[in-house]
Amino acid sequence: MTTTQPRGHRVVVVGAGYSGMLAAVRTAHRTRRLGTRITLVNPSPRFTERLRMHQVAAGQRLADHRIADLLAGTGVEFVQGRAVAIDPRARRVTVERTGGGGDAEPAGAPEDVTVVPYDTLVYALGSSADTTRVDGAADHAVTLDDPRTAHAAGTRLAALAAAGGRVTVSGGGLTGVEAATELAESHPGLRVTLLSRGVPGAMMGTRARAHLDRALARLGVTVRAGVEVTKVLPGTVELAGGERVPSDLTLWTAGVRVSGLAARAGIETDGRGLVVVDDRLRSVSHPEVYAVGDAAAVRQAWGQVHGTCQSGLPTAQHVADAIARTLRGRAVKRFRFGYFHQPVSLGRRDAVIQFTYADDTPRRAYLRGRWAVRYKAAVSASPLVTYRLSRRMNVTSVLSRGGRTTR
Structure with a gap:
């Protein structure tokens, strides 16, 4: 099998949230024999479980997941720093390096500025309140x-x-x-x-x-x-x-916003600042840029995807596969996704799970009580399980296809 790209193709993933982490790990596994160089950029050395932040606010302690540990054995280079500029013409990301092991938004002045070149960029900066x-x-x-x-x-x-x-x-x-x-x-x-x-x-x-x-x-x-x-x-x-x-x-917890980094770089965004992508999740203005998770304006046959972990992981999975297929000279399939559920914790001893159609409208079926608690716990834990498995195998979400509605 021949490749259409030179060995040493550089993939840079900006943002190590749920989607960015999976994009980096899965791309590394899918391209491990192609000599691809993958860099993951994130301000914090810790992986933040956004699905559990309400537990932290309630005073509960969560496990400390280090990004370097999640990347162990993948060959992905981790750059701890904040991406402050993207130059699509020169294909490089300017990163203000941050050190010291702080959390999501390290305080103080950056230690230095690094320019990280890329051939393919995965934009995964997510959203915030x-x-x-x-x-x-x-x-x-x-x-x-x-x-x-x-x-x-x-x-x-x-x-x-x-x-x-x-x-x-x-x-x-x-x-x-x-x-x-x-x-x-x-x-x-x-x-x-x-x-x-x-x-x-x-x-x-x-x-x-x-x-x-x-x-x-x-x-x-x-x-x-x-x-x-x-x-x-x-x-x-x-x-x-x-x-x-x-x-x-x-x-x-009302409303969300996204980073303005893509818009400032001249990458086409919609009115909310989301990167406008085609049906392969490539930027419509810069095809060498992919966008995943909350940062992407993704449309399906039933309407526009709204940002959740449930939709973010399938976008990351698709982009990793798209990069691998492109490097091997193969055609890239279009992205298809449909929602499956709305899992909601109601404290530690109660929960409710609303099962949905592909467009996220409710079905009749729902789950409540202790079984819903177990279901919700499994959902919250599933991203970390997926990352660990994805270091050595292709883990495919069975919930991301959505049936005929997505075709």
Whole structure:
């Protein structure tokens, strides 16, 4: 078998979240006999389990997963630093090197600047909570993006619970529901309020949502649906109309935003900053750039994919395979994906799983209680299992095809 690219083809993956990590590990395995050089760039030396950050905020300790350990035996070079510029014409990424073993956003000045050249770039910078649209959210609210701030919040919550303090969770999506229930269960002394524009868990079916509502009520969470937060202040959250809700700690889970790095580089993005890709997940403006996970604007026959770990891992799997096939001179298949489920933890002792059609609309089937707890735990653990297996075999998700709806 001949290749269409010279040996030593350089693949750079920017971002080591769920999608970026799998893209790096799987590409290394798929191209191990081609002499491909793969570099993974990330600011933190630790892998962040975003699916479990609400547990950290509740004061629970998680296992410490080092990126270097997850990459062991793959041949992937890890560069600890923050990508600050992409030059598509010269095909290089400028990285501000950061050292010292800090977490998601290392503090202090960078040690030096490194230029990392690439032949193929995998853009996997993901997303974060959007604290820019509401005054004071960036200054006075806590997000679940950074393990350090989540851990600091968990430390504060113990004292607040002892004093009967108030915690407000802004955002009634699944992340907000998981956070509110986790905090209320871990710290019964807290008075937890969930603020939401719509009905919490609105994307779920009627029976699954009813179970979710019962869990919120059982744990003593006050739900304020149909409200809009207009300002976050020290000690209060202001709603549209002027009402102020007392809040000793405000957790922000409403809305998401992505890095502006791709847009600044001249790579075509949509109105939200997502990289516009074709049906092979290549940038429509720069075919040597692939985008995966939350950073990509991916369309399917049923509509646009929204960023979740469930959709991010299949995009990474597809891109790794696409790179390997291209280097071997083979045709690349188009990306197909359909959603399968909406797994939601409701503290450590309860959960609800809504099974879905490919477009993420709810089916009749759902799971609740202890079996749902086990199901959710398996889902949260599955990315790390996938990385470890992918170092030596091709692990294919059976849930990512979506049936006829995706064709």
